[in-house]
Amino acid sequence: MARRKRELSNNLINRLPQYLTYLKELDKDSYVSALEVANSLNLNFELVKKDFQKISSKRGVPNKGRKVDDLINGIEKLLGFDENxxxxxxxxxxxxxxxxxxxxxxxxxxxxxxxxxxxxxxxxxxxxxxxxxxxxxxxxxxxxxxxxxxxxxxxxxxxxxxxxxxxxxxxxxxxxxxxxxxxxxxxxxxxxxxxxxxxxxxxxxxxxxx
Amino acid sequence: MARRKRELSNNLINRLPQYLTYLKELDKDSYVSALEVANSLNLNFELVKKDFQKISSKRGVPNKGRKVDDLINGIEKLLGFDENxxxxxxxxxxxxxxxxxxxxxxxxxxxxxxxxxxxxxxxxxxxxxxxxxxxxxxxxxxxxxxxxxxxxxxxxxxxxxxxxxxxxxxxxxxxxxxxxxxxxxxxxxxxxxxxxxxxxxxxxxxxxxx
The missing domain is CATH 3.40.50.720 (NAD(P)-binding Rossmann-like Domain)
Structure with missing residues (x-):
């Protein structure tokens, strides 16, 4: 399977598992905003927003945010967690x-x-x-x-x-x-x-x- | 008890427990050189030599090194491990x-x-x-x-x-x-x-x- 592998910064690698742990506690079909995640994890909002753009190429829905499932899949692909x-x-x-x-x-x-x-x-x-x-x-x-x-x-x-x-x-x-x-x-x-x-x-x- | 408290660099704080673990496996009354410790822990010799000077004010014995006990006490004092x-x-x-x-x-x-x-x-x-x-x-x-x-x-x-x-x-x-x-x-x-x-x-x- 061809897919582009990107080397991530250590700081991003450190944040991704935090997102993953948080997102996996939510309903897969629900939506979550960068602001909600930033507040819950005590992270900077702008930083989370930028991370989310790297995680998923799908755009968010105004006033709803991004689909939890898309974010989880994006993070797992970036980290290589989708491989066993x-x-x-x-x-x-x-x-x-x-x-x-x-x-x-x-x-x-x-x-x-x-x-x-x-x-x-x-x-x-x-x-x-x-x-x-x-x-x-x-x-x-x-x-x-x-x-x-x-x-x-x-x-x-x-x-x-x-x-x-x-x-x-x-x-x-x-x-x-x-x-x-x-x-x-x-x-x-x-x-x-x-x-x-x-x-x-x-x-x-x-x-x-x- | 009056004693000078020094804030240590994070790198030194990271090495001190490694020294401690290694030294505690040795005979307290034996001697150990910076070279032996550097080789055993895969660290740079000059770095270990400098660390040992910070750890203990007592000078080493030529061809023998420093007393294990002195080094252990010095590290425990620096880290605050001598307090319960x-x-x-x-x-x-x-x-x-x-x-x-x-x-x-x-x-x-x-x-x-x-x-x-x-x-x-x-x-x-x-x-x-x-x-x-x-x-x-x-x-x-x-x-x-x-x-x-x-x-x-x-x-x-x-x-x-x-x-x-x-x-x-x-x-x-x-x-x-x-x-x-x-x-x-x-x-x-x-x-x-x-x-x-x-x-x-x-x-x-x-x-x-x-």
Missing amino acids: HRAILVGVGHLGNALLNYQGFKQYNLEIVGAFDYNKEIIGKTINGIKVYDFDDISSIRRKLNATIGIICVPASEAEGVAIRLVASGIEAIWNFAPVRLDVNDDVIVSNMDMAQSLANLAHRLYIKK | HRAILVGVGHLGNALLNYQGFKQYNLEIVGAFDYNKEIIGKTINGIKVYDFDDISSIRRKLNATIGIICVPASEAEGVAIRLVASGIEAIWNFAPVRLDVNDDVIVSNMDMAQSLANLAHRLYIKK
Whole structure:
């Protein structure tokens, strides 16, 4: 299917999921204005108006706004969420467990199709319909499951080793929840979710304020 | 206790928890060089050397480096992690549950001292030693628990309402896991952990690459 791919600014990439979450709570066939969305999400009205022009080529209806469905489809196309992303998760501790049970990924067309651990007590179990495999079998099972994204939920000290094995198994993108920067091949896409950094930032600002 | 409080750059705040995680895995009485740390964390050596000078005023020992213990204490002082931070968590779903069970907060001196929900089936339960209270009792229990940080793990649509009630109850800083920007008073500190944004970024880069 031919369609033009545009690289979006990071700020826009950050706003699009916010719009999506908000819009998905509305009736698909209803209409919404940029002003309503701007007010609800505490964003600048002019900014939202411009974003909406990028999201959908269909014009809005005066005094009604744009159709919710058109906006949702536009955002999903821009982000690539209309394609199904198959992910595997490594490290079934508390955080890994929470992610396996998280219902919010579906709206981004991310499906976790398998989990991996070294712990013999967990291997073979099924969590929220997702089977846990032995990490030693990563290469063959990654291929069988046809997953492109690897989610790392292991401790910091193990994360780099896991990342290297994921890449060797054919994973193209890593979503890293371990509090460490990963040194992987440049053409592997890495996105970090660093709780320690976020908490450090909070604690430091609280400390400075006192 | 008189001590000079310095506002740190965001980049330094981002690196300090990485150092801390790494250093805490070493023997406290051992020595470590900036080069070792730079190599292990995939950071620039000169940068780590400069950071270490900010972290500890004690000079390193030639061919050995700096004492691990001195570096840990220095980082904790800079970030304010040597002070105990008492937090409450709102929204005991899968993510809330994972955070209540997360063992990694202790190293940052963050203690979750209570949890809140509206669900009558969860209220009264104890998770990892942390009691779950009725969110309607937030004001009195926040005071009793003497908590300053509020962790929001509710769905996006409920997050702002929860934030407003947390601030009204006396919370000074909010760690927000809901995928929405919060509109709270300017002197409330907010740090966002946005999984949807992080995932959107990853999915979009994967989509552009193909």
